[in-house]
Amino acid sequence: MVFSPPNPQFHQTAKDLIVPQTIPVTTPESGARNLLANCAGAQTGDRLLIVYEPPEYGYFDHDSLEVVTRAAHQLGLHVDTIDVGFNPDKPALTPELLKKFDGADIVLFLARLGDQLRFSDMPAGKKIIVSFAVTKELFGSGFGNGHHEAFMQIKERVNAHLAQSQTIHVTCPAGTDFTGKAEMNLSATGDTSILRFPMSVFTPIPAHSFSGRAALPGFLTGTGSRYYDNYTVEFDGPVLALFEDGRLTGFEGAAKDVEIANRHYDYVSELFGIERNFIHSWHAGIHPGCGYPWDMRDNYERWGGAAFGNPRILHFHTCGAYAPGEISWNIIDATVVVDGVAIWENGVFQAHLLPGGSDILAAFPCAAALFKAPDTDIGFRRAK
Numbered sequence: 001m002v003f004s005p006p007n008p009q010f011h012q013t014a015k016d017l018i019v020p021q022t023i024p025v026t027t028p029e030s031g032a033r034n035l036l037a038n039c040a041g042a043q044t045g046d047r048l049l050i051v052y053e054p055p056e057y058g059y060f061d062h063d064s065l066e067v068v069t070r071a072a073h074q075l076g077l078h079v080d081t082i083d084v085g086f087n088p089d090k091p092a093l094t095p096e097l098l099k100k101f102d103g104a105d106i107v108l109f110l111a112r113l114g115d116q117l118r119f120s121d122m123p124a125g126k127k128i129i130v131s132f133a134v135t136k137e138l139f140g141s142g143f144g145n146g147h148h149e150a151f152m153q154i155k156e157r158v159n160a161h162l163a164q165s166q167t168i169h170v171t172c173p174a175g176t177d178f179t180g181k182a183e184m185n186l187s188a189t190g191d192t193s194i195l196r197f198p199m200s201v202f203t204p205i206p207a208h209s210f211s212g213r214a215a216l217p218g219f220l221t222g223t224g225s226r227y228y229d230n231y232t233v234e235f236d237g238p239v240l241a242l243f244e245d246g247r248l249t250g251f252e253g254a255a256k257d258v259e260i261a262n263r264h265y266d267y268v269s270e271l272f273g274i275e276r277n278f279i280h281s282w283h284a285g286i287h288p289g290c291g292y293p294w295d296m297r298d299n300y301e302r303w304g305g306a307a308f309g310n311p312r313i314l315h316f317h318t319c320g321a322y323a324p325g326e327i328s329w330n331i332i333d334a335t336v337v338v339d340g341v342a343i344w345e346n347g348v349f350q351a352h353l354l355p356g357g358s359d360i361l362a363a364f365p366c367a368a369a370l371f372k373a374p375d376t377d378i379g380f381r382r383a384k
Helices: 027-039 063-073 097-101 111-114 147-162 255-272 302-305 358-363 366-373
Strands: 047-052 078-082 106-110 125-129 168-171 176-182 193-196 208-215 241-246 245-255 279-285 313-318 327-334 335-338 342-344
Touching: 027 125, 027 147, 027 193, 047 063, 047 097, 047 111, 063 106, 106 111, 111 125, 125 313, 147 358, 147 366, 208 327, 241 255, 245 255, 255 327, 327 342, 358 366
Parallel strands: 047 078, 047 106, 106 125, 125 193
Antiparallel strands: 168 176, 168 335, 176 208, 208 241, 241 245, 279 313, 313 327, 335 342
């Protein structure tokens, strides 16, 4: 498909149509405009390349492509698209795709390829965005419509606060209990090389200075880096992952479940030739609009790529001495106490307790409304 022309009757710039701070009606179209105007900073005449994954792979829906394309035309953008399918284990920027990059000002991934390569080098001089709103419903939710700049500022405040802290103590109702000091890398190398939409997590905290235990929520699943057979394993009962100074030291639980966990780590580490017990980093969700209105067990891959921004979820990157590793630990309803103050309490992110947090919420009423009425649905539909 070649670049399609913008609406010739459209005379306003994208900047003129930035999503208002208050959102009386949230729609998929307003969510798409939030992405294009507030995240990408699109201007009339910009060339947008949408890299998409067809819906038959069960991850992104086709409606999202149509919604974003329509919003882009309304903003006066030229639009091109390319189908990149899905490569589970060996994602790459093909020559055809790189050629398309050359002709674009903004590259938007509605495809797992962008997520798989989010810690990789991307061509310079482009605005490259990966969408974690994977369906029309999510574009139309508070997740898609919360003003992007609000959550960029919140992320910066969280990063600064954690980096200056002396002690972080994390617990959860299921038995998580670990402590350490955040020795964060806030340079360009400490986070992904792309823009996230919506912005839903802070910069990962290296795990090498943390020790304790993490309560697993009945399963181990992948990180979205690479996909493989037996991507997720489930347990019959509670399992704790034990670690010291960023190294996995073992599991506690019923003998059968401990065997499942150890066998899974053996399998994945041998499959990719990676360091089995290395724990790379962790972070928690910061976007209270990030709901997951489906049963997580129907599609763990999609759940792991869409729900992690909810403040009820804190997750670790493990198995592999690189970001994001290949196995994630997901902790539910964590309390994160930073120098004696619970910034997250039982899965509720209290952004107003951050230095300057109240100022951000006052400046962006749409974000403040999401914090007052967070989406608590993270896909836990039924017991095993």
